[in-house]
Amino acid sequence: MDVDLVVPLKHPREGKSRLRGAVAADRHAELVLALAQDTLTAVTSVAGVRRVLVVAAEPGALPMLAGLGVELVEEPVAGGLNEALRYGAELLRADSPRGLVGALQADLPALRAGDLARALSEADGRRAVVADRQGTGTTLLLAAPGAPLDPHFGAGSARLHVESGAVPLSGELPSLRSDVDTPDDLRHAATLGLGKRTAALLPAESAPVR
Ligand SMILES: Nc1nc2c(ncn2[C@@H]2O[C@H](COP(=O)(O)OP(=O)(O)OP(=O)(O)O)[C@@H](O)[C@H]2O)c(=O)[nH]1
Numbered sequence: 001m002d003v004d005l006v007v008p009l010k011h012p013r014e015g016k017s018r019l020r021g022a023v024a025a026d027r028h029a030e031l032v033l034a035l036a037q038d039t040l041t042a043v044t045s046v047a048g049v050r051r052v053l054v055v056a057a058e059p060g061a062l063p064m065l066a067g068l069g070v071e072l073v074e075e076p077v078a079g080g081l082n083e084a085l086r087y088g089a090e091l092l093r094a095d096s097p098r099g100l101v102g103a104l105q106a107d108l109p110a111l112r113a114g115d116l117a118r119a120l121s122e123a124d125g126r127r128a129v130v131a132d133r134q135g136t137g138t139t140l141l142l143a144a145p146g147a148p149l150d151p152h153f154g155a156g157s158a159r160l161h162v163e164s165g166a167v168p169l170s171g172e173l174p175s176l177r178s179d180v181d182t183p184d185d186l187r188h189a190a191t192l193g194l195g196k197r198t199a200a201l202l203p204a205e206s207a208p209v210r
């Protein structure tokens with residue numbers, strides 16, 4: 001069964017504060033957008049992904065996402081990350097009550113379609129979680145068909161998702177586990193090969209393209 005994914009996004013000027021300093025201050029928002037564009041480009045190329053719904057604090061700040069094959073909605077209230085995810089998942093569920101719904105982070109610039117496809121295949125319709133490479137955060141949460149997304153993103157979310165019944169996926173999935181929160185994470189993602197928009201913002205020698 002194909003999956004519908006919610007991807008949350010703050011205003012790019014406000015997001016990814018821990019990543020500040022990875023590029024010049026006046027290019028920070030551009031970098032945050034590039035991470036999202038590279039993530040979404042990979043996601044929309046996965047055959048098992050049907051819809052991608054970006055729930056944004058300010059959709060007007062994201063014209064560059066048009067044309068990537070994603071849908072864009074504004075979060076209804078500034079209620080935080082989990083509230084934005086619940087809102088998006090409910091919209092998707094309303095259109096497809098027994099469908100598969102998931103949440104994916106927007107900061108996976110090295111993401112390869114094969115890793116996401118392998119995760120969907122291993123989950124096989126179960127509530128499932130992909131932890132980040134540190135093992136503490138979550139990069140992908142999948143709900144069981146017809147069940148609520150029940151997101152617990154934030155500190156220690158991988159454990160919270162397992163405690164809420166998600167199967168921790170065990171595949172290697174390096175590009176899906178390499179979210180970028182800090183300059184060090186960005187250096188790590190670069191070792192896997194970055195999407196072209198993120199790579200274009202970094203010095204050529206530090207940014208092989210995926
Ligand atoms: N729509 C929406 N997206 C959010 C919200 N909070 C976080 N996000 C997005 O969720 C993703 C994961 O959040 P974090 O990794 O904590 O990102 P962040 O808050 O931008 O990063 P830091 O400032 O470094 O903590 C990012 O893509 C954020 O843009 C929110 O309140 N609403």
Ligand SMILES: C=C(OP(=O)(O)O)C(=O)O
Nearest residue numbers: 137138153154157179181
């Ligand atoms: C909010 C989360 O993301 P990050 O670790 O990227 O802040 C999370 O992993 O639950």
